[in-house]
Amino acid sequence: xxxxxxxxxxxxxxxxxDIFEGELWVxxxxxxxxxxxxxxxxxxxxxxxxxxxxxxEIDCKGNLLMPGFKxxxxxxxxxxxxxxxxxxxxxxxxxxxxFPVEGKLTAEDVYHxxxxxILEYLTSGMTAIFDMYLSPFxxxxxxxxxxxxxxxxxSINRFGPTMDVIEKEFLELNNYGPLSSYILGFHAEYTxxxxxxxRMSELSHKYKAPVFTHNSETKKEVExxxxxxxxxxxxxxxxxxxxxxxxxxxxxxxxxxxxLQIFKDRNLxxxxxPGSNTxxxxxxxxITEMLERAIPIAIGTDGPASNxxxxxxREMFLVTGLAKLREEDASVVSADKxxxxxxxxxxxxxxxxxxxxxxxxxxxxxxxxxxxxxxxQPIHNxxxxxxxxxxxQNVKLTMIHGKILYQEGTFxxxxxxxxxxxxxxxxxxxVCSV
Amino acid sequence: xxxxxxxxxxxxxxxxxDIFEGELWVxxxxxxxxxxxxxxxxxxxxxxxxxxxxxxEIDCKGNLLMPGFKxxxxxxxxxxxxxxxxxxxxxxxxxxxxFPVEGKLTAEDVYHxxxxxILEYLTSGMTAIFDMYLSPFxxxxxxxxxxxxxxxxxSINRFGPTMDVIEKEFLELNNYGPLSSYILGFHAEYTxxxxxxxRMSELSHKYKAPVFTHNSETKKEVExxxxxxxxxxxxxxxxxxxxxxxxxxxxxxxxxxxxLQIFKDRNLxxxxxPGSNTxxxxxxxxITEMLERAIPIAIGTDGPASNxxxxxxREMFLVTGLAKLREEDASVVSADKxxxxxxxxxxxxxxxxxxxxxxxxxxxxxxxxxxxxxxxQPIHNxxxxxxxxxxxQNVKLTMIHGKILYQEGTFxxxxxxxxxxxxxxxxxxxVCSV
Numbered sequence: 097x098x099x100x101x102x103x104x105x106x107x108x109x110x111x112x113x114d115i116f117e118g119e120l121w122v123x124x125x126x127x128x129x130x131x132x133x134x135x136x137x138x139x140x141x142x143x144x145x146x147x148x149x150x151x152x153e154i155d156c157k158g159n160l161l162m163p164g165f166k167x168x169x170x171x172x173x174x175x176x177x178x179x180x181x182x183x184x185x186x187x188x189x190x191x192x193x194x195f196p197v198e199g200k201l202t203a204e205d206v207y208h209x210x211x212x213x214i215l216e217y218l219t220s221g222m223t224a225i226f227d228m229y230l231s232p233f234x235x236x237x238x239x240x241x242x243x244x245x246x247x248x249x250x251s252i253n254r255f256g257p258t259m260d261v262i263e264k265e266f267l268e269l270n271n272y273g274p275l276s277s278y279i280l281g282f283h284a285e286y287t288x289x290x291x292x293x294x295r296m297s298e299l300s301h302k303y304k305a306p307v308f309t310h311n312s313e314t315k316k317e318v319e320x321x322x323x324x325x326x327x328x329x330x331x332x333x334x335x336x337x338x339x340x341x342x343x344x345x346x347x348x349x350x351x352x353x354x355x356l357q358i359f360k361d362r363n364l365x366x367x368x369x370p371g372s373n374t375x376x377x378x379x380x381x382x383i384t385e386m387l388e389r390a391i392p393i394a395i396g397t398d399g400p401a402s403n404x405x406x407x408x409x410r411e412m413f414l415v416t417g418l419a420k421l422r423e424e425d426a427s428v429v430s431a432d433k434x435x436x437x438x439x440x441x442x443x444x445x446x447x448x449x450x451x452x453x454x455x456x457x458x459x460x461x462x463x464x465x466x467x468x469x470x471x472x473q474p475i476h477n478x479x480x481x482x483x484x485x486x487x488x489q490n491v492k493l494t495m496i497h498g499k500i501l502y503q504e505g506t507f508x509x510x511x512x513x514x515x516x517x518x519x520x521x522x523x524x525x526x527v528c529s530v
Numbered sequence: 531x532x533x534x535x536x537x538x539x540x541x542x543x544x545x546x547x548d549i550f551e552g553e554l555w556v557x558x559x560x561x562x563x564x565x566x567x568x569x570x571x572x573x574x575x576x577x578x579x580x581x582x583x584x585x586x587e588i589d590c591k592g593n594l595l596m597p598g599f600k601x602x603x604x605x606x607x608x609x610x611x612x613x614x615x616x617x618x619x620x621x622x623x624x625x626x627x628x629f630p631v632e633g634k635l636t637a638e639d640v641y642h643x644x645x646x647x648i649l650e651y652l653t654s655g656m657t658a659i660f661d662m663y664l665s666p667f668x669x670x671x672x673x674x675x676x677x678x679x680x681x682x683x684x685s686i687n688r689f690g691p692t693m694d695v696i697e698k699e700f701l702e703l704n705n706y707g708p709l710s711s712y713i714l715g716f717h718a719e720y721t722x723x724x725x726x727x728x729r730m731s732e733l734s735h736k737y738k739a740p741v742f743t744h745n746s747e748t749k750k751e752v753e754x755x756x757x758x759x760x761x762x763x764x765x766x767x768x769x770x771x772x773x774x775x776x777x778x779x780x781x782x783x784x785x786x787x788x789x790l791q792i793f794k795d796r797n798l799x800x801x802x803x804p805g806s807n808t809x810x811x812x813x814x815x816x817i818t819e820m821l822e823r824a825i826p827i828a829i830g831t832d833g834p835a836s837n838x839x840x841x842x843x844r845e846m847f848l849v850t851g852l853a854k855l856r857e858e859d860a861s862v863v864s865a866d867k868x869x870x871x872x873x874x875x876x877x878x879x880x881x882x883x884x885x886x887x888x889x890x891x892x893x894x895x896x897x898x899x900x901x902x903x904x905x906x907q908p909i910h911n912x913x914x915x916x917x918x919x920x921x922x923q924n925v926k927l928t929m930i931h932g933k934i935l936y937q938e939g940t941f942x943x944x945x946x947x948x949x950x951x952x953x954x955x956x957x958x959x960x961v962c963s964v
Contacts, residue, residue, distance in 0.1 A: 175907070179914035183861045215904035219923060374851035375918065377860040404918040405905060410844065417808035418855075426811040427617045470649035471839060471922075473609070473951050474958050480613035484809065484838040488905075489653060489922040505939070517907050524908050 097151045097498060098123050104156035105467070106130060107478070108454040109163050109440050115478055120161050121148070122460040125274070125498035130454050159492060160465040160478060163454055164223025165408040166442025168367040169346040169396025172213035172238075173206040173229045176524055177401035185377065187316060194401060200527040203231035208519035210238035215513055216406040217244065218502040221491040223461035226308075226367070226396065226446045228281065228346075232265050236276045242509050243501050245461060247446040249281035249308045252296065253288050259295045266303065275497060277447060279343070284310035285329040286317050290336075297337040306447075307338045308367075311345030314378050318350045330355035339364055344445060346396065347372075348386075349379040356382070360389045365445035368437075370414035371405060372398030383419040384428045394442040395434075409486040412438050416483065431483035464493035531585045531932060532557050538590035539901070540564060541912070542888040543597050543874050549912055554595050555582070556894040559708070559932035564888050593926060594899040594912060597888055598657025599842040600876025602801040603780040603830025606647035606672075607640040607663045610958055611835035619811065621750060628835060634961040637665035642953035644672035649947055650840040651678065652936040655925040657895035660742075660801070660830060660880045662715065662780075666699050670710045676943050677935050679895060681880040683715035683742045686730065687722050693729050700737065709931060711881060713777070718744035719763040720751050724770075731771040738775045740881075742801075743767070745779030748812050752784045764789035773798055778879060780830065781806075782820075783813040790816070794823045799879035802871075804848035805839060806832030817853040818862045828876040829868075843920040846872050850917065865917035898927035 099122040107115045108130065118132035128148075129139055174194070181193035201209075206229060217225060224245040227235055232248050239246035248269055250262045262280070269278035280303070282288050282296050300307045311329050312318050321329045331354060333339060339358070344365030351359075359366060368381050386393055395415060397406045412434045419429040443452035451461040467475060471485045482490075494502040501508055533556040541549045542564065552566035562582075563573055608628075615627035635643075640663060651659060658679040661669055666682050673680035682703055684696045696714070703712035714737070716722050716730050734741045745763050746752050755763045765788060767773060773792070778799030785793075793800060802815050820827055829849060831840045849871065850863040877886035885895040901909060905919045916924075928936040935942055 178908060179911040179918065182911075182914055182918065183864055185860050189860070212904060212907060219904060371847075371851075374847075374855055375860065377854040377858050379858075380855065400919075404914070405847075405921070407905070407919075407921060410847065410921075413805075413808075413839075413844065417805075420811040421808055421814065421852075424811050424813075426619050426623070426809065430617055468947070468951075470646060470653060470947065471841070473646060474612065474954055476958075476962070477613040477616075480616055480838070484613065484616065485834075485841075487839070487841060487844075487922045513902070513904065517902075520908055524910075528910070 098148055099498070099500075100150045100153045101156050101161055102153065103158060105158060105160045105478070106454065107160055107162040109436065110453045110455060115160070120454060120462070122495070122498050125459055127454060127456055127458050127460050129456055156464060157468070159467050161454065161462055162465060163439045163443070163452065164461045164463045164494060164496065165221050165438050166394065166446060166448065167217060167222045167225045167397055167406070167408065168394035168442040168445050169369055169398055170213070170225050170227055170406065171229045171399030172210040172225065172227050172235065173201065174399035174401040175209045175212040175520065176201070176205070176527065178404045180401065180528060182375075182404070187314070189376070189402070197527050198230065201230060203234040205523045205527070206231040207234040207238045208516065208523060210235050211242055211511070211516045212520045213400060213406060214239065214242050214244045215507065215516060216400075218494045218507065219491060220407045220409065220488050221463035221465070221494055222406070222408060223463065223494060223496045224443070224446060224448055224451060228283075232269060232278070236269055236272050240273055240275050242511070243275070243496055243499050245275050245448070245451065245496050247277045247279060247448065249279045251281065251283045252292065253283035254292065259299060263299060266305070279308055279447060280305050281308040284317070285321050285332060293333065293336050293338065300338060300341055304341050306341050306343035308343045309333070309345060311348055312350045312355065313347035313373070315350050328352055328355055330358050334358045334362070347378070347381070349373055349381045351382060356385060356389055356391065359386070359391045363392070365392050365394055365441070367394045367396045367445060368415060369396050369398040370418050371403040371411055374414065374418070375404070376402055380418045380422045382422070383415060384423050387429065387433065392441050392444065393437045394445040395438045407488055408438055409488060412483045412486070431480045434483050435479055460495055460498040462495050463491060466490045466492040532582055533932070533934075534584045534587045535590050535595055536587065537592060539592060539594045539912070540888060541594055541596040543870065544887045544889060549594070554888065554896070556929070556932050559893055561888060561890055561892050561894050563890055590898060591902070593901050595888065595896055596899060597873045597877070597886065598895045598897045598928060598930065599655050599872050600828065600880060600882065601651060601656045601659045601831055601840070601842065602828035602876040602879050603803055603832055604647070604659050604661055604840065605663045605833030605835075606644040606659065606661050606669065607635065608833035608835040609643045609646040609954065610635070610639070610961065612838045614835065614962060616809075616838070621748070623810070623836070631961050632664065635664060637668040639957045639961070640665040641668040641672045642950065642957060644669050645676055645945070645950045646954045647834060647840060648673065648676050648678045649941065649950060650834075652928045652941065653925060654841045654843065654922050655897035655899070655928050656840070656842060657897065657928060657930045658877070658880060658882055658885060666703060666712070670703055670706050674707055674709050676945070677709070677930055677933050679709045679882070679885065679930050681711045681713060681882065683713045685715065685717045686726065687717035688726065693733060697733060700739070713742055713881060714739045715742040718751070719755050719766060727767065727770050727772065734772060734775055740775050740777035741772045742777050743779060745782055746784045746789065747781035747807070749784050762786055762789050764792050768792045768796070781812070781815070783807055783815045785816060790819060790823055790825065793820070793825045797826070799826050799828055799875070801828045801830045801879060802849060803830050803832040804852050805837040805845055808848060808852070809838070810836055814852045814856045816856070817849060818857050821863065821867065826875050826878065827871045828879040829872045841922055842872050843922060846917045846920070865914045868917050869913055894929055894932040896929050897925060900924045900926040
């Protein structure tokens with residue numbers, strides 16, 4: 097499919113490049129051209145004989161094209177538990193509510209529950225997810241069948257799976273079509289014996305591959321690790337060689353100076369999850385200290401059972417808002433930095449170097465933001481408008497891998513939302529009944 | 531107009547009443563009937579001969595009807611400054627950025643800028659606002675012309691207006707048609723001389739009328755009041771008799787035990803503004819302590835220059851989320867309590883006792899929430915879904931005073947959004963240029 101977007105404002109998210117008015121052309125899964133009037137003239141001169149036949153021409157009416165948001169930490173299948181158990185501390189919630197229900201889920205269940213989450217990702221302009229959950233092959237299928245880009249991360253813990261399975265997932269899900277990739281990982285220090293962590297480190301060394309995990313989400317988690325090993329989770333993991341090839345941590349709320357220094361030295365990604373950390377009362381991550389050290393930060397929603405919203409607009413406001421509260425300083429963490437976290441940094445954390453910005457040759461993972469909604473008016477500063485006033489209602493279009501999957505409130509998928517809701521309801525009736 | 535909503539889930543927000551499936555009928559500006567199948571049979575038996583001719587019958591398709599949200603603190607006209615100056619401490623922001631621009635605004639400007647805010651209120655399901663700004667008569671006109679219900683509050687301060695003007699506003703804007711009402715108020719302790727506060731107290735006593743004001747928004751404000759008067763703003767105001775007939779405070783972030791006791795004893799409303807307090811780094815209000823004392827709490831967005839979003843969904847999440855963070859306890863401030871703050875309590879704080887719940891004879895100020903969006907699935911608990919996962923995208927319909935003003939993304943107003951945007955742009959070009 098060749099799709100021409102014209103009459104657009106374009107925010108490429110390339111360094112030092114301002115928003116301009118122009119066009120963006122998509123040829124199959126890639127961006128063929130993006131530029132303003134002058135660039136366009138240049139293109140035509142250079143490609144005199146080229147004649148593109150458009151399958152679709154979209155008048156953007158001055159609305160904004162930008163890279164899609166990257167949800168850099170989630171557990172999609174946990175849609176099953178949204179609003180099922182709330183208002184509880186993390187550890188009780190996890191062990192008393194989440195694990196018993198999850199114990200009943202089949203791989204087929206995860207397939208359908210993941211698709212329910214994907215619908216919401218699309219409404220929030222998310223073009224890729226960094227997903228950690230059970231049954232990775234069926235998660236990949238669920239994403240591919242709907243057209244969602246999915247980077248999965250291993251979730252090994254003391255209950256499973258085996259390291260052989262993780263290695264198989266790593267090898268096969270990185271060769272499972274253009275929408276699927278896989279990064280090594282484990283659930284968390286507090287759910288893994290040390291031997292398991294050592295074996296994960298060996299696997300990382302074997303493939304020179306980065307490793308991601310939940311890290312220092314709660315005070316309790318850090319304290320218990322110190323009791324067990326005499327050091328923080330970050331220090332323990334680093335000492336085991338888990339970060340020798342990079343990677344990063346989800347949450348990273350309770351970090352010591354030394355922890356942050358390790359992140360800096362190893363160039364590890366912090367994936368911050370302010371919605372979940374707020375709802376579960378886990379705390380406020382030290383975003384300003386991370387920025388001061390130039391630690392790369394990406395943003396994730398966490399799963400729909402702990403947030404409960406899969407909404408990058410909420411997360412962006414919280415990243416800067418909670419930092420302002422924490423530092424008692426309204427000037428910290430600018431909107432520009434937050435928008436970069438939600439897009440470019442997320443892509444890089446997830447290894448999606450072809451989906452990070454809007455430029456020729458990059459994958460067409462993009463969204464259109466409706467500036468003609470009252471919450472985007474007046475247009476003093478579009479980036480501030482998006483970060484401070486934006487909402488899902490502003491997502492006019494979500495395109496992944498060159499395909500329009502969501503436009504003007506309608507999904508263009510292989511299934512209807514109603515079919516997906518029905519499947520989810522059937523599962524919920526079975527697994528959530530007492 | 532007679533409008534019949536059928537096939538609805540209905541959340542009346544009456545005490546102890548669960549969500550039920552049924553119908554809601556609107557006759558002109560009031561609710562004629564609401565009930566389930568049995569109530570309906572009862573109604574038909576009792577009113578055998580009644581035959582209603584419907585102007586419109588709306589199939590709700592299982593979606594939720596509930597009372598509209600009440601935005602219990604805002605400065606609508608400040609749309610002019612959205613994303614104009616951000617990331618600054620409150621006092622600098624106010625004195626260096628806000629006041630100079632506001633100095634240039636005419637009453638006509640405020641009319642148009644208020645209408646811009648109203649568009650956003652409607653998209654967020656707000657059916658009434660508690661507005662404090664310049665040029666109250668033109669604010670009332672702006673609201674009436676679009677159909678928005680508006681309770682205004684006096685904003686007297688050392689720069690104006692005079693007490694005579696306030697009294698005139700009080701008398702006339704309470705007799706300015708069914709959509710307009712007015713409550714006594716002043717801007718804040720730090721912008722009023724003591725003598726002005728004394729005269730406001732006299733006016734309150736003359737009419738036995740409640741008084742609202744900004745109160746204890748920042749630490750600085752409280753400290754400076756203590757320096758000036760040897761006591762907190764709440765204690766000072768109370769000692770001047772300002773709360774002898776009730777009223778309340780906007781923000782109320784930095785409150786002592788004694789302040790809270792005064793609020794409890796006088797039955798004063800706290801109007802909490804978590805979005806603004808977050809963005810301006812003002813702090814987290816002690817919501818749990820207020821709830822323990824049974825102090826009534828309502829929710830406001832504050833103005834679009836300080837929030838910057840006019841979105842009750844964001845505010846609701848923040849009310850409970852920030853309380854959880856503050857208390858380090860994920861179980862505090864349940865979704866039910868928050869939804870009551872955003873609807874019933876707001877109405878009562880604003881004196882809108884006919885717009886609080888969905889019941890026969892009440893004014894038809896209601897909204898329809900789209901439960902068929904992915905963020906509202908599965909339906910374990912609708913109230914939790916609204917508070918934790920809801921977004922503007924879920925507002926299917928906003929009705930005020932029996933009129934549908936917004937439905938399925940389209941406005942039904944005396945003006946188009948484009949006309950309002952254009953007016954706002956012209957004003958901004960004039961007043962925001964350097």
